[in-house]
Amino acid sequence: MTSQSSSTKAAGPEARRLFVFNGGFLTQPRIRRILELAGYEVKLGAPGPTDAVGVWGKSPTSPRGEAVADFLERDIIRVEDPFLRSVHLGREGAAPLGLLIDSKGAHFSSDKPSDLERLLATHPLDDGALLERARVGMARLRASKLSKYNLHDPDRSPPPPGYVLVIDQTKGDASIAEGGSTASTFREMLVFAQTEHPGARVVIKAHPETVAGHRKGHYEHDLASDRISFAEADLCPWALFEGAVGVYTVSSQLGFEAILAGHKPRVFGQPFYSGWGLTADENPVPRRERRLTRAQLFSAAMILYPTWYDPCRDRLCTFEEALDQLEAEVRAFRDDRKGHVATGIRLWKRRHLQRALGREKPVIFKKNRAEAEAAAGETGRDLLVWGQDEASVGKIVVRHLEDGCLRSRGLGAELTAPLSFVADRAGIYYDPTRKSDLEAMILAGPPPGGERRAERLIRSIARTGISKYNVGTDTVPELPAGHRILVVGQVDDDASVLLGASDIRTNRDLLEAARRARPDAVLLYKPHPDVEAGLRPGQIAKADLAGKADVVLAGVSADKAIEVADEIWTITSTLGFEALLRHKPVTCLGTPFYAGWGLTRDLGAVPARRTARPSLAALAHACLIAYPRYVDPQSDLPCPPEVAVERLSSARLPRRSVAYRGLAKLQGIFASQSWLWR
Numbered sequence: 001m002t003s004q005s006s007s008t009k010a011a012g013p014e015a016r017r018l019f020v021f022n023g024g025f026l027t028q029p030r031i032r033r034i035l036e037l038a039g040y041e042v043k044l045g046a047p048g049p050t051d052a053v054g055v056w057g058k059s060p061t062s063p064r065g066e067a068v069a070d071f072l073e074r075d076i077i078r079v080e081d082p083f084l085r086s087v088h089l090g091r092e093g094a095a096p097l098g099l100l101i102d103s104k105g106a107h108f109s110s111d112k113p114s115d116l117e118r119l120l121a122t123h124p125l126d127d128g129a130l131l132e133r134a135r136v137g138m139a140r141l142r143a144s145k146l147s148k149y150n151l152h153d154p155d156r157s158p159p160p161p162g163y164v165l166v167i168d169q170t171k172g173d174a175s176i177a178e179g180g181s182t183a184s185t186f187r188e189m190l191v192f193a194q195t196e197h198p199g200a201r202v203v204i205k206a207h208p209e210t211v212a213g214h215r216k217g218h219y220e221h222d223l224a225s226d227r228i229s230f231a232e233a234d235l236c237p238w239a240l241f242e243g244a245v246g247v248y249t250v251s252s253q254l255g256f257e258a259i260l261a262g263h264k265p266r267v268f269g270q271p272f273y274s275g276w277g278l279t280a281d282e283n284p285v286p287r288r289e290r291r292l293t294r295a296q297l298f299s300a301a302m303i304l305y306p307t308w309y310d311p312c313r314d315r316l317c318t319f320e321e322a323l324d325q326l327e328a329e330v331r332a333f334r335d336d337r338k339g340h341v342a343t344g345i346r347l348w349k350r351r352h353l354q355r356a357l358g359r360e361k362p363v364i365f366k367k368n369r370a371e372a373e374a375a376a377g378e379t380g381r382d383l384l385v386w387g388q389d390e391a392s393v394g395k396i397v398v399r400h401l402e403d404g405c406l407r408s409r410g411l412g413a414e415l416t417a418p419l420s421f422v423a424d425r426a427g428i429y430y431d432p433t434r435k436s437d438l439e440a441m442i443l444a445g446p447p448p449g450g451e452r453r454a455e456r457l458i459r460s461i462a463r464t465g466i467s468k469y470n471v472g473t474d475t476v477p478e479l480p481a482g483h484r485i486l487v488v489g490q491v492d493d494d495a496s497v498l499l500g501a502s503d504i505r506t507n508r509d510l511l512e513a514a515r516r517a518r519p520d521a522v523l524l525y526k527p528h529p530d531v532e533a534g535l536r537p538g539q540i541a542k543a544d545l546a547g548k549a550d551v552v553l554a555g556v557s558a559d560k561a562i563e564v565a566d567e568i569w570t571i572t573s574t575l576g577f578e579a580l581l582r583h584k585p586v587t588c589l590g591t592p593f594y595a596g597w598g599l600t601r602d603l604g605a606v607p608a609r610r611t612a613r614p615s616l617a618a619l620a621h622a623c624l625i626a627y628p629r630y631v632d633p634q635s636d637l638p639c640p641p642e643v644a645v646e647r648l649s650s651a652r653l654p655r656r657s658v659a660y661r662g663l664a665k666l667q668g669i670f671a672s673q674s675w676l677w678r
Helices: 029-037 062-072 115-122 128-144 174-178 183-196 237-243 253-260 294-304 319-336 347-357 369-379 437-444 450-464 495-500 507-517 558-563 574-581 616-626 641-650 658-669 671-676
Strands: 016-020 040-043 052-056 075-080 098-102 163-167 202-205 228-230 244-249 307-310 315-317 340-343 364-366 382-386 398-403 420-424 484-488 522-526 567-570 586-588 629-631
Touching: 016 062, 029 040, 029 098, 029 307, 029 315, 040 052, 052 062, 062 075, 098 115, 115 294, 128 253, 128 294, 128 319, 163 183, 163 237, 163 253, 183 202, 183 244, 202 237, 237 244, 237 253, 244 253, 253 294, 307 319, 319 629, 340 347, 340 369, 347 382, 347 420, 347 629, 364 369, 369 382, 420 437, 437 616, 450 574, 450 616, 450 641, 484 507, 484 574, 507 522, 507 567, 522 558, 558 574, 567 574, 574 586, 574 616, 629 641
Parallel strands: 016 040, 016 052, 052 075, 163 202, 163 244, 202 228, 340 364, 340 382, 382 398, 484 522, 484 567, 567 586
Antiparallel strands: 075 098, 098 307, 307 315, 398 420, 420 629
């Protein structure tokens, strides 16, 4: 079987018709769409000579299709969930992030080799690039605490280490019988766990569907004793693996994840991952004689075998792209699972905030801080406030909201909806007077594979010319010869200036400082787009510009302004960070979030706590990948920054309503009262 993980093939004249006899293929659009992109046209009726029959694994409905296929001598295509599926359960309506499409058998059935088993048995699995992808993939799963389902809480502490982990499964799970096991195998496994680890505690991990009440498991809670206990429902599997001295399973996928965590699990069934030298098998499959490494097992099972799907771009994708998407969705779930109470949020922002943060529970908006704190305390929710505000109060967690660095195609002051935002628990990124979550992320450094991912993102941003607001023209007036310094104007009352400026606090002061320092340079002054639009204060009179700026880049895009400059001077503007991404020297006269890390020339005060010296890619990972959250304006799904860059570069974004455009014009009249809408 060849991998379809990066294919973009869609149904057409060459698509193979797939006749199905299970309603799920018809009622679940995501499954039908993935099959279509993989080259299958889902149909009802009698399959012809070149058609195939599609069945869902070895489900209760699969005998219908099997009988038709046997009678008409048609091929069977077995479809199943991938090993990295979703946040929520499929039984609760969550769509999968891909499919396992197998032309030979079911991956969990040991009666004959499946496409996955053939890969494991015959594929060389020796390509260095493939194995490196596998090693990084395994490390990313561990760092992000991802599993097949992701309803667990990674912050919950596991039991004290030294226990034996016994993994339960749901009754009737097809992998049990298809792997040569029965319900009695689970009783036998529990006895073995206690016998082979005398005196050790036994912790039983229930299946997520059992925890949710959808299906029963094999172990009832009356088994609990001084020695046997049940893991808490939302404990992270990776945390459980860390404290276990042994892992016991029949055929659960958690056995596969235990291998990735460094265990050699005791296996009593015949799952796909047994028999390759990475498990201790009670009931081995004789034909499986090859010995594999963890990276080789992962390469086949997670990279080559599945058909992965990108729901934002609506195309098949690589394992890494699917992982990017799942990380974004899991982060949104973990941040929002308890719900939020918000205060100080302008009316026009509330719909966008609800869309971004209200997927798990609708955001509750309150008029003032006292009402919001009371509601948060009563409901156990986090408290959302816009921008700089008080720290957390008692047990109430306060998150400070702001726009991200890749925001929109249009100005926030013109009520353009953002694609990104941050929700900081410690402070806010533009306030250097106290710590922020962003600082902590920069100090901690990127996760496995993070720098390479950030390098690709930086190249994409530079290639597409993306900036925070993406406004302005690429037409530049004729420029004098010489060393060109771009002096970046800001809004007078911008919070980053009020909190992060030193002696130089105005655009005029910034220009004068640059002229004093570089009297022979060509100074290019770029006003802030909000100021140019007349929406915020900060305008410099033409008379004051004379003798200070050689050229005013009015209406010029940030990307083009950076391109024509040899270096950049700023107080605290995000444009300085954008210049760093384009490898231009940056001088900071204030203390923006990107200053003090060894990548800028700092003339302002730098907090002593900024001791890390990250690479540009490491800084970009923290600022663009780890810190912000993104919402895809087309699918309304949480998305990775790579999708946001594509959306911003395509310019195919939802337009503001007529009412919003009218309100934005009114704001221009009352620019000095910008607190009304900010």
